[in-house]
Amino acid sequence: MEAATIIRGGAVLLKEGLKTGWGVKLRDGLIAEVGPNETLSAQAQDTVIEATDQVILPGFINGHNHMYNVFSRGISTDAVVTEFSSFLDDFWWPYIENRITPELAEITTRWASVEMIDSGVTTFFDILEAPNAIPGALEREAQVIREAGLRGILTFEACERMSSENAELGLKENADFIRNHADDPLVKGAMSIHTLFTCSKEYVQKARAMAKELGSKFHMHLSESVFEPNWTQEHYGKQPVCIYDELGCLDSDVLASQVVQVNQEEIDILGRSGASAVTMPLSNCEVGGGVAPVTELLEAGVKVGIGTDGYINNFFEVMRGAFLIHKAHRQDPQAMGARQVYQMATDMGAKALGMENTGCIAPGMLADVITVSMNDTPTPINEKNIYDQLILYRNPADVKNVFVGGKQLKKDGVITTLDVEKARADMRQACAEFWKFK
Structure with a gap:
């Protein structure tokens, strides 16, 4: 069996609402399990991410x-x-x-x-x-x-x-x-x-x-x-x-x-x-x-x-x-x-976009998930205000982990698949030429 990634979250936001103390298990590019953190068992080869101060969302x-x-x-x-x-x-x-x-x-x-x-x-x-x-x-x-x-x-x-x-x-x-x-x-x-x-x-x-x-x-x-x-x-x-x-x-x-x-x-x-x-x-x-x-x-x-x-x-x-x-x-x-x-x-x-297999957290959906910090807000995030807190008071810096097909693209707030500073330098250099008009 292929190794899994288990994210133990502070909460998971499902279609039916916020589930506190829940996490997800990702395997073979899909969401394999969703449930209370203690039910998501890990094998020796699995990766376990402790994100109990974060809420797990679909990307x-x-x-x-x-x-x-x-x-x-x-x-x-x-x-x-x-x-x-x-x-x-x-x-x-x-x-x-x-x-x-x-x-x-x-x-x-x-x-x-x-x-x-x-x-x-x-x-x-x-x-x-x-x-x-x-x-x-x-x-x-x-x-x-x-x-x-x-x-x-x-x-x-x-x-x-x-x-x-x-x-x-x-x-x-x-x-x-x-x-x-x-x-x-x-x-x-x-x-x-x-x-x-x-x-x-x-x-x-x-x-x-x-x-x-x-x-x-x-x-x-x-x-x-x-x-x-x-x-x-x-x-x-x-x-x-x-x-x-x-x-x-x-x-x-x-x-x-x-x-x-x-x-x-x-x-x-x-x-x-x-x-x-x-x-x-x-x-x-x-x-x-x-x-x-x-x-x-x-x-x-x-x-x-x-x-x-x-x-x-x-x-x-x-x-x-x-x-x-x-x-x-x-x-x-x-x-x-x-x-x-x-x-x-x-x-x-x-x-x-015609995609039925992403956009929500559920077993069998693509393992396209993110985690967003939830314990550093000045007011608590709970099941009644979760949407307002996310839309109005969170920002990219609060996105701590990003997974697409189970592959981690952002880890602990740092993008892992691209050289960000090189990408920025290349963009600025290209702009210096592109902004020259004859």
Whole structure:
């Protein structure tokens, strides 16, 4: 029998609530047992971790990331952004996206992995927007993800804004990656497009058909601001979700990101279709896109995950944003409770990505677990306040241990799979060159 890892915790947070004095046993990449610490017997070859001052949680699910986005942090340009289309045309595309190379994608992947492990993220969905980095950029990213030990779905954002040749190359990049990683235990692919204003209807349908044939998720950015719905009304006379619906592009394997400026009819269509969504509360603020109707999406039965967008990768900050922004927007202190946010960041977020075997602590689930310190808070953590304490008052420094598939990526607060200081130095050096403009 293969050696196990036993984590004796101060508590385990299960779907049914907090179990004090419980721990978990990890074996063969799965959670083998969950129960009171004294019932988790250890053999001579097993590793035992004493974490009785920590709570054991499922790893967080970052449902939408752009790892290359690290290059935008603190960048100074002459661009003056006035609204969303200006953000893309005058800043994002010329200064960031069009300048990413495979080498730069690899460097940012390594640093983004540091940030995700530090925050307790064990699974993520990433979209590379870099038309001049293909072919081959996704494979460069995959090498780093395996090195880091994370579980990732990597995809390239295919669209027609550069050229028809680049548009076809984007679809091929995704299709090849999906096929090559069909049996990869850590890294998978997906089919991704940008928007209806950068993709023709025919191109959308082609990408959708490829995703169906390959058995992959089909992803799009959807109505991040008023720009896309205004554009589709002008060009097609309909709202974006209605267009996707008429094209036969909505069902349970669809993942729509952003979903900010959608009306009730569109929300109802998404709910009926079985499509999932991911919300990025903080980056939506950055681009002036608005506040996504997450509560309405949830009420319609849409599975909604939480993503960082690569903007602020401190996942606790992003969860706090989801918790607070909707209360202010709706002027309702009961909107978006801490437990709801936690579910979106774990179990529901996993299901939104089509993953049924992670996102909660239970025997048979993937051994993707984290431990968070619980005895150093100024007020006690208990079964009644656990979600508020986690969402509002914990931070990456409180994440002490991170496991993915039973492999330890963070031990006693220190990342073990990556050289953090080298990753930081490489990132800063790359930025020094990337921030030089002619």
